[in-house]
Amino acid sequence: MNELFTRGRSAPGSRSITVMMQEEGEQIGRFKVRGLMRELELVSKQPGSHAYKKATVERPDIPNILNREFDVEAPNQVWCGDITYIWAQGKWHYLAVVLDLYARRVVGWALSEKPDADLVVKALDVAYEQRGKPQGLLFHSDQGSQYASRQFRQRLWRYRMRQSMSRRGNCWDNAPMERVFRSLKTEWIPTTGYMTGQQAQRDISQYLMHHYNWIRPHQFNDGLAPAKTEEKLKTVSGIS
Structure with a gap:
């Protein structure tokens, strides 16, 4: 357990740490893990946001021909x-x-x-x-x-x-x-x-x-x- 919490200031989230420790046989819950992380000043390292953005301008030149008609009669239609x-x-x-x-x-x-x-x-x-x-x-x-x-x-x-x-x-x-x-x-x-x-x-x-x-x-x-x-x-x- 000590090894898991002394690798640096960045760490997985409390849920992931809890699962890893439980798999190693430790009897511990998420609230205890959160407390240990605060005590050791560990910060959960989360993925950053992805880069692409949603469209902000309508495309009237490309109409919604399908119009939710998701049932089709044959492959490759x-x-x-x-x-x-x-x-x-x-x-x-x-x-x-x-x-x-x-x-x-x-x-x-x-x-x-x-x-x-x-x-x-x-x-x-x-x-x-x-x-x-x-x-x-x-x-x-x-x-x-x-x-x-x-x-x-x-x-x-x-x-x-x-x-x-x-x-x-x-x-x-x-x-x-x-x-x-x-x-x-x-x-x-x-x-x-x-x-x-x-x-x-x-x-x-x-x-x-x-x-x-x-x-x-x-x-x-x-x-x-x-x-x-x-x-x-x-x-x-x-x-x-």
Whole structure:
């Protein structure tokens, strides 16, 4: 216990310290830990705020075509995209994900130290290649500057995709993406983040492309995982 409290003036939060000490066999509660931290003048070290900001200007040139019509008839008709932040290697990293709305399957993702247009373009490129280069689909996102950038819009044009954007400040216009990130953060990512960016890459890939797509039951699919729902569609329709 003494070693834990003599490493310096910065420390994890009282809850994290309590859990660590209890795992080592110490009988101690959070209030006792808080008292010890005050006595030793230890300050909880918390992650700083993430860098990207929400849109402050409406984009009337990119309408909300999807308009919460989240039920679609087949794969590769409507994709959604969004960005969230992940704590790794002592700083924020940014995760962009592309979701096929038909069965809520993750079809592309990218992780970067910068929340820029390159990040969302990379996630889109991965999805485009993995799904056999589909055309004519609708891509929906929030009004983040990355999705409104010339670089991203040119990529959509090259792939013959239409663009739709949520209304400013209305997270429910992209609710399926919010649910993916909520599941990822509450079910999988360690509360203290990742030690390295490489560890984050491996672990997030394992969750999105394997656990979420193939194993985790999804309420939208009546308990079937997204990838298995698509497999069932192929069996029923005879699609190869």
